[in-house]
Amino acid sequence: MTVETQAPPMTLGDRMKAAPWEPTTTIIRVLEHTLALLALTQPMKPIFWPVMLGMYLWMCMSTGMYLHRIVSHRCLECSAPLRFFLTIGTALNLGGDPIRWAAVHRWHHVHSDTPNDVHTPVHGFHYAQGFWAHKLDAVMLEPMLNLVKDVHDYWLHRWFYNPNIYVLPHLLAIATFYTLWGWAGVLWCLYVPLVVLIHITHAVNSFGHMPRFGSRRYETRDTSTNVWWLALPTLGDAWHNNHHAHPGKAGHGETWWELDLNKAFIWAFEKVGLVRKVVW
Numbered sequence: 001m002t003v004e005t006q007a008p009p010m011t012l013g014d015r016m017k018a019a020p021w022e023p024t025t026t027i028i029r030v031l032e033h034t035l036a037l038l039a040l041t042q043p044m045k046p047i048f049w050p051v052m053l054g055m056y057l058w059m060c061m062s063t064g065m066y067l068h069r070i071v072s073h074r075c076l077e078c079s080a081p082l083r084f085f086l087t088i089g090t091a092l093n094l095g096g097d098p099i100r101w102a103a104v105h106r107w108h109h110v111h112s113d114t115p116n117d118v119h120t121p122v123h124g125f126h127y128a129q130g131f132w133a134h135k136l137d138a139v140m141l142e143p144m145l146n147l148v149k150d151v152h153d154y155w156l157h158r159w160f161y162n163p164n165i166y167v168l169p170h171l172l173a174i175a176t177f178y179t180l181w182g183w184a185g186v187l188w189c190l191y192v193p194l195v196v197l198i199h200i201t202h203a204v205n206s207f208g209h210m211p212r213f214g215s216r217r218y219e220t221r222d223t224s225t226n227v228w229w230l231a232l233p234t235l236g237d238a239w240h241n242n243h244h245a246h247p248g249k250a251g252h253g254e255t256w257w258e259l260d261l262n263k264a265f266i267w268a269f270e271k272v273g274l275v276r277k278v279v280w
Contacts, residue, residue, distance in 0.1 A: 011115035012140060013123050019135045026134050028094060029198075035187055036195040042184035051185075055092070056193035057235075062089030063201055064237040065262045071151055072102040075250035076266060076278040087156045091169040093194045095201065096133075097160040102151045103144035104136070109247060110147070112209075112222035119205045121223075128206035130198065200233045208240035217254070218245035226258075236260030250278050 010018075066086035069075045078086070090098060104118065111117045118136060121128040127135075151157055160166040177185035207213045207227050214227040218241055230238035231253070237243070239252040239260060253260030269275040 012111075012118060012143075013115045013120075015140055016118050016132060016135045017123060017127070019137060019140070021134050022137055029130075029134070032094075032191055032195055032198070035191040039184075039187035039192050042187055044188060045181065045184070048181075048185070048188045051189045052193050055189060056197060058089045059093045059095075059193065059197050060200070060233075060235050061262065061265060062086045062092075063095060063197070064235050065265060066090060067096075067098060067101045068105065068237060069250055069262065069266070071098050071157075072105045073247055074150075075248060076270075076275050078269070078275045079273070082269065082274045083154065084156065087154070087160070088169050091160060091166050092173055092190075093197055094167065094170055095198065097163075097166050098154075098157045099145070099148055099151050099161050100141065103141065103148045106147040107144040108205075109244070112224065112244065119202075121206050121209050125206055125210075128202065128209065130202040132205075196233075200230070203227075203230055204234055204237055204240055208238060214238075214241075216241045218242070220244045228258075231259045232261075235265075236262045248279055250280060 066078075066083075067090055070078060070083075070086075087098065090096075090101070095101070096104070108117055108119060113120045113122055115122070118140070119128050119132040123132075173190050174186055177189050181189070204227075207230065208225055209223045211223055211225045214225040216225055220241065222244055224241040224244035226241045227238040236252050236259060239254070239258050242254050242258070243249075243252045250266050251260055251263035252258075253263055266275055266278060270278050
């Protein structure tokens with residue numbers, strides 16, 4: 001008599017790794033990287049440097065402060081003009097509309113570094129460093145969306161859930177830079193900072209969960225790690241162990257030497273009335 005044993009159910013991570021590459025995301029990312037590299041064939045004008053820095057700060061703040069601290073964790077509220085400005089910034093780098101971004105991030109906190117976490121280095125460094133986004137499909141995203149019913153509260157979030165609307169700020173940026181400086185302006189001022197930000201953001205998911213690359217102040221149930229050398233380019237989101245220990249706090253840097261520019265921006269915005277109800 002033989003006893004049949006059932007295979008364990010597939011985790012979300014297993015399904016993600018077994019899934020085919022999602023063509024739209026892959027094509028967009030390949031184009032972005034190609035265009036960023038083509039910038040090297042174009043003349044660099046002095047005016048491009050401050051514009052590139054401004055674009056990087058806009059997109060990075062829209063990710064770290066808005067999508068992460070405001071939308072996903074509700075650590076603070078912001079005024080209507082600032083909310084509109086930062087929401088537009090989230091669409092410039094095509095890194096994920098607010099509803100989907102918050103869904104994946106909240107799921108990550110619930111299942112951090114378990115087989116159901118889609119962007120943990122447990123599955124391999126390359127998945128944490130961005131490959132997960134090329135595999136995630138609507139079926140895998142469905143249970144995550146149950147965590148973000150509240151994110152539908154803002155009309156622009158609902159609009160940006162439609163990819164045809166979500167892409168419009170990006171296209172407007174292309175048209176603006178082309179009008180000002182031709183293709184050199186488009187490649188240098190949009191795609192170079194965009195691609196840098198993509199890899200910096202994913203580095204929090206990868207290096208930020210690999211303790212040998214940083215330090216851990218708190219014994220959390222995951223492998224979240226403070227990565228000091230990523231603090232400046234992430235505007236403070238690299239104090240990841242601090243964040244996982246206290247996800248509801250608006251500030252991630254906890255000492256004077258833990259540089260957290262998003263925290264500084266939030267402090268300044270609070271002083272002038274642009275944000276309120278900050279959880280420090």
